[in-house]
Amino acid sequence: MNHKDIVHFFFELGMLKKTPRSGFQFLGSGKESVAEHSYRVAMIGYTLATLTDHPDRYKVVLLCLFHDVPEARTGDLNYVNKQYVVPDETSAVNDLASTLPFGSEYRELLKEYRDEETEASKLVHDADQLDLILELKEQHDLGNTYARQWIHFALKRLKTDIGKRLGAEILRTDSADWWFKGHDHWWLRDQEE
Known part of the structure; x- marks a missing residue:
């Protein structure tokens, strides 16, 4: 086994931290790297696998982690790019x-x-879309x-029942609620001391 190839792979993965998700150019706000996206997709995928009692959560997480690795070589193409450019992902x-x-x-x-x-x-496809929906909801709330x-x-791209239910819940939820709503004690603590 050639350890240099493994080290090259690790450096290649680092390119995903430097590869921007290109759709934000059209949205006009927000930014995210492919690596940042892949992390949340993996966490969402694990959660979906748990909620559906999928027999192989490990495989779901692996699929999430690897789903955008080719973009270290091809870049991230948004939906407009894909009308004109076909990457040689194979x-x-x-x-x-x-x-x-x-x-x-x-x-x-x-x-x-x-x-x-x-x-x-x-x-995994739903985890990928739910990450996008979360990001879009955050941008909308801002x-x-x-x-x-x-x-x-x-x-419309969500495929599973749990994905559709979570997508609907994301729309009903303010993106700041998790840290702001119901946590007055967090914000008043310094004034009490």
Whole structure:
């Protein structure tokens, strides 16, 4: 086994921290790297797998973690870019896989994710969309009126019942409630001392 290839893989993963999610250019506010996106997708995926009692939560998390790794080589293409540019993701996946001791598993995971046929892949696609919906809801709550229009389309891409229920709940929830609403004691503590 060539440890240099493994180290190269680790550096390549670092590119995801530097690769911006390109849709924010059109939204006009917000920014996020592919790595930031992938982290929350993995946490959402684990949660969806738990809520649906999926028999292999580990696989769901792996699919989440690997779903955008090819973007270290292809970049993140938004929906407008995809009207004109088709990345050679197959080559990107195969080239990386040929250097990894788990290359065949990596290929299989990406194929399963892209095929969208298994329950695990559907949960991951929903986790991906729920992360987008959360980000759009945050931008909407901060005053970006365009974000609401985008949410409409992201909701239509949800595939599972739990994804649809959570998408609806996101719309009903203010993005600041988790840290602000009902926590007056957090904000008054310094004044009491």
